[in-house]
Amino acid sequence: MTEFIVGVRFQKVGKVYHFSANRQRDLQVGDHVIVDTSRGRQLGEIAQLVEDARKPKNGSWKPVLRKATPRDLVARQVWEKKEAEALVNCRAKTSHLNLRGVKIVSAEFTLDGSRLTFLYSYEEDEKLELTALRKEMEKLYEAKISMRKIGPRDAAKIIGGMGACGLETRCCSMYLDEFRPISIKMAKAQNVSLAPSEITGMCGRLRCCLQYEYDTYVELRKTLPRVKKIVITPMGEGRVLKVNPLKETVLVNLGEQGAKEFSSDEISYPDRS
Numbered sequence: 001m002t003e004f005i006v007g008v009r010f011q012k013v014g015k016v017y018h019f020s021a022n023r024q025r026d027l028q029v030g031d032h033v034i035v036d037t038s039r040g041r042q043l044g045e046i047a048q049l050v051e052d053a054r055k056p057k058n059g060s061w062k063p064v065l066r067k068a069t070p071r072d073l074v075a076r077q078v079w080e081k082k083e084a085e086a087l088v089n090c091r092a093k094t095s096h097l098n099l100r101g102v103k104i105v106s107a108e109f110t111l112d113g114s115r116l117t118f119l120y121s122y123e124e125d126e127k128l129e130l131t132a133l134r135k136e137m138e139k140l141y142e143a144k145i146s147m148r149k150i151g152p153r154d155a156a157k158i159i160g161g162m163g164a165c166g167l168e169t170r171c172c173s174m175y176l177d178e179f180r181p182i183s184i185k186m187a188k189a190q191n192v193s194l195a196p197s198e199i200t201g202m203c204g205r206l207r208c209c210l211q212y213e214y215d216t217y218v219e220l221r222k223t224l225p226r227v228k229k230i231v232i233t234p235m236g237e238g239r240v241l242k243v244n245p246l247k248e249t250v251l252v253n254l255g256e257q258g259a260k261e262f263s264s265d266e267i268s269y270p271d272r273s
Contacts, residue, residue, distance in 0.1 A: 005061060007048035008035060013157075015178050016047050020061040032068035039117050039146075040110030043068055043076045072111065079109040086141065090118050093136045102128070105155045109143070116143040121155040153179050156203035164201050171208050179208065186210040189217045191242070220245035223264055231267045235260060 004025050007016035019035050021027050031046045053061075086107040094102050101124045108117045116137070122128050130147045137145045150158075157172040172179070187199050187210055201207040224243045225231050231240055231252060238252040241259055248264045 003053070003061075005050040005053040006033075006046045006064065007050050008033060008044035008064075009047040009177070010037075010042055010044045013173060013175060013177060017044075018050055018053050018056070018061055019064045021064045024064050024067060027064070027067065032073060034065045034068055034072060034111065036062055036065065039108070039148075040115040041065075041112060043072055043111050075111060079111070079113060082113075083107040083109055086116060086118075086137075089140055090133070090137055093133055097132055097136070099128075099130070099133060100124075102130075103155060105150065105158050114143055115146065116141055117146045117148055119148050119150050119154075119158070121150055121152060123152065152203040152205055153208075156201070161202065164207060165209070170202060172203075176208060180211055182206040182208065182210050186214045189214060189221065191244070217245045220248060224248065224250060225267065225269070230270060232270055233260070233262050233267050237270065 004021045005018050006021045006027055008019055009016050017037075019033075021033075024033070027033065027046055027049075029046050029048060032043055033046060034041060034043055036042075083106070086109075087104060090104045090107060094104055101122055103121045105119045105121055108119070109115070118137070120130075134145045134147060153172065156170065157176070160170060160173040162168055163170040167174075182205070184194070184199075184206070187194060187206070190210070190213065192199060192210070199206055199210065221243065224245065225240050227240050227243065229240045230237060231250070233252055233254070235254055235257060238254040238260075240250050241253050242251040244250070244261075249261050250264065250267060251259055251261050252267070253259050
């Protein structure tokens with residue numbers, strides 16, 4: 001029998017994790033289910049029914065335990081309210097303990113409340129010791145406390161707010177369910193200014209949007225000459241100063257005639273044989 005694999009999401013705009021639903025083959029997208037995770041038992045929503053899922057490294061998927069009940073949904077709402085309280089308390093304790101540079105981003109209870117995980121970001125170089133903070137939180141909550149470090153992109157996604165471009169909601173908070181690697185090469189390929197204010201997001205890292213059109217630029221550049229390349233134009237021979245992939249044009253230095261723009265089909269290459 002073919003494995004019935006579902007993709008489950010635990011946050012509204014979060015990464016999708018795969019689980020086996022062989023015992024729950026009536027599940028549909030939008031259903032809420034109970035599963036075991038590395039951080040305890042959680043309630044998630046089915047985001048997709050997966051075809052040809054890639055086998056996990058350990059050779060098997062964790063199973064969907066069962067479909068969530070109305071009582072589970074109410075319990076999740078109760079814990080969400082307590083998470084907001086726990087977040088405030090943890091931030092207060094962090095300040096009291098003078099843990100500079102530590103940003104407590106969110107608090108997450110398991111569905112049964114037995115575990116409480118705090119997500120935090122910390123970008124300083126020195127080693128961070130959070131034992132005292134964990135013990136302080138254990139005094140307040142009858143749950144196993146764990147502290148999990150996340151990166152600046154993940155922190156910005158959870159915190160939310162306006163994007164560096166002016167969008168009222170950041171892309172990462174609005175629809176990005178995972179982060180792809182981004183490099184300065186992407187900005188250069190698109191002729192984007194390398195000024196920090198132009199390429200840096202609110203997280204302090206390269207903007208996610210640099211990847212959106214990168215593949216298109218790479219493909220279009222294949223039909224255009226490189227900068228400094230010698231080409232032949234209707235006005236004579238010149239050297240390429242700049243390329244515009246979206247317009248499929250090149251700016252050519254023609255010496256005394258100045259710089260002129262030509263479409264890709266107007267240029268050719270000198271025969272140097």
